Amino acid sequence: MAERYAVAVHEGKVDAVPGKDKNKRAALPNASKYNPRFVSPINSPSWEWRDNTQFLQVTTGCSHNGCRYCTFFKNVQYGKVPLDEVEFYLRYIALCDKVIPVKRVFLQASNAFHLSYDELMEIAELVHKRLPNLETIGSYGRMSDLRDKSVEQLRSLHDAGYSQLFFGVESADDNLLSLMNKGYDSAELYEAGAKLKESGIPWACTIMFGLGGHGYGFDHAVKTAEFFNAVQPNIVGGVSMTLAYDPYMKMVPPLFHAVERGEFVEAGEIERFEEMREFIRHLDAETLFLSRHSTMPVGFAALIPEKKEELIAAITKVIDEGDEEGMRKFRESVTEV
Ligand code: SF4
Numbered sequence: 001m002a003e004r005y006a007v008a009v010h011e012g013k014v015d016a017v018p019g020k021d022k023n024k025r026a027a028l029p030n031a032s033k034y035n036p037r038f039v040s041p042i043n044s045p046s047w048e049w050r051d052n053t054q055f056l057q058v059t060t061g062c063s064h065n066g067c068r069y070c071t072f073f074k075n076v077q078y079g080k081v082p083l084d085e086v087e088f089y090l091r092y093i094a095l096c097d098k099v100i101p102v103k104r105v106f107l108q109a110s111n112a113f114h115l116s117y118d119e120l121m122e123i124a125e126l127v128h129k130r131l132p133n134l135e136t137i138g139s140y141g142r143m144s145d146l147r148d149k150s151v152e153q154l155r156s157l158h159d160a161g162y163s164q165l166f167f168g169v170e171s172a173d174d175n176l177l178s179l180m181n182k183g184y185d186s187a188e189l190y191e192a193g194a195k196l197k198e199s200g201i202p203w204a205c206t207i208m209f210g211l212g213g214h215g216y217g218f219d220h221a222v223k224t225a226e227f228f229n230a231v232q233p234n235i236v237g238g239v240s241m242t243l244a245y246d247p248y249m250k251m252v253p254p255l256f257h258a259v260e261r262g263e264f265v266e267a268g269e270i271e272r273f274e275e276m277r278e279f280i281r282h283l284d285a286e287t288l289f290l291s292r293h294s295t296m297p298v299g300f301a302a303l304i305p306e307k308k309e310e311l312i313a314a315i316t317k318v319i320d321e322g323d324e325e326g327m328r329k330f331r332e333s334v335t336e337v
Contacts, residue, residue, distance in 0.1 A: 113141030193231030
C-alpha cells in the first residue's frame with residue numbers, strides 16, 4: 001500500500017477520477033448514477049464504484065438536509081425504505097451476484113447510518129442471507145448518527161460486516177460548522193470520533209477546503225487536522241467547496257445566493273491549496289490523504305505520515321506555479337460534486 005500511494009498527482013477532469021470511467025461501466029448493473037431503482041442519484045465515494053460493489057437503497061434523502069453548500073437531497077423526503085422493498089432490491093442484486101460476485105454493498109442514500117442499531121443489524125442479516133459472497137457493508141453517515149450507538153454496538157455492527165463507513169465531517173472549526181449549518185459542533189465530533197476509534201471500525205471522512213471563504217485564514221485547516229489526529233480515520237478525503245448547479249435537483253445550493261448578495265466571498269483557488277498545505281502540515285494521523293475528487297483541479301494521494309513532506313512539496317508547487325484563472329474555470333465547469 002505504501003508504494004501504491006506514494007504521492008500521486010492527477011490534474012483535474014471528472015472523467016479522470018478512478019471509478020468514473022463511464023464507458024467501462026456502461027454494461028454494468030449500476031452503470032447510471034441516476035438509476036430508476038433509486039429515488040435520487042447514487043451517492044458514494046468514487047472508490048466504491050467497483051464491479052463487485054452494489055448500491056442498496058435502505059433510506060431516501062438526508063436526515064439533516066440543511067448544509068448551506070449542498071443540494072444533494074434538497075427535493076427528496078428523508079425516509080426509511082420498508083424491509084420488504086429492501087428485499088425486493090436484494091433479489092435484483094442477487095441476480096447480479098451470479099454474473100459478478102458481489103463482495104460489498106454500499107447503502108443509500110445520504111446517511112443510511114442514521115438508522116438505528118437494530119435496523120442496521122436487520123439489514124446486515126438480510127444482505128448476508130441473499131448474497132453469499134458478501135464481505136462488507138459500507139454506508140455514508142453523519143457524525144451525529146453516532147449519537148444513539150454505543151462502542152459495543154459499533155463493534156457488533158463491524159462483526160456483522162459494516163466497514164469503511166464514510167462520514168462527511170468537512171470541518172472541526174465551530175465557526176464554520178455553525179456558519180454552514182452542519183447540525184453539530186466540534187464537541188460532538190470529538191465524542192463521535194472517539195467512539196469510532198475505540199470500536200476499531202474502519203472509517204473515512206472529508207475535509208472541505210474553501211469552507212470559510214476568502215480570507216478566512218487557517219483555523220479551519222488547523223482545527224480539522226487536530227481533530228483527525230485525535231480520532232484517526234483511516235482515509236481522509238479532501239474536497240473543495242463548489243457551489244455548482246445541480247442538474248438532478250435543478251437548483252443551486254443556498255450559499256450560492258449568499259455569494260450573489262455579496263454576503264459570502266468564495267476562496268480563491270491558490271488560497272484553497274494554501275489551506276490544504278496548512279492542513280497537511282498539522283496532520284499527523286496515520287492515514288491515507290486522498291483528494292482525487294471532481295471538485296479538485298489537482299488531486300493528490302499520499303500516505304501520512306510517510307509521504308507528508310513529498311505531499312507538502314507537491315502542494316507548494318501548485319501554489320507557486322498554479323494558474324488561478326485556469327483552476328477557477330475548471331471549478332465553473334464542475335457539474336457533479
Ligand atoms: S452535506 Fe450531507 S449532511 Fe449536509 S445536507 Fe448535504 S447530504 Fe445532508
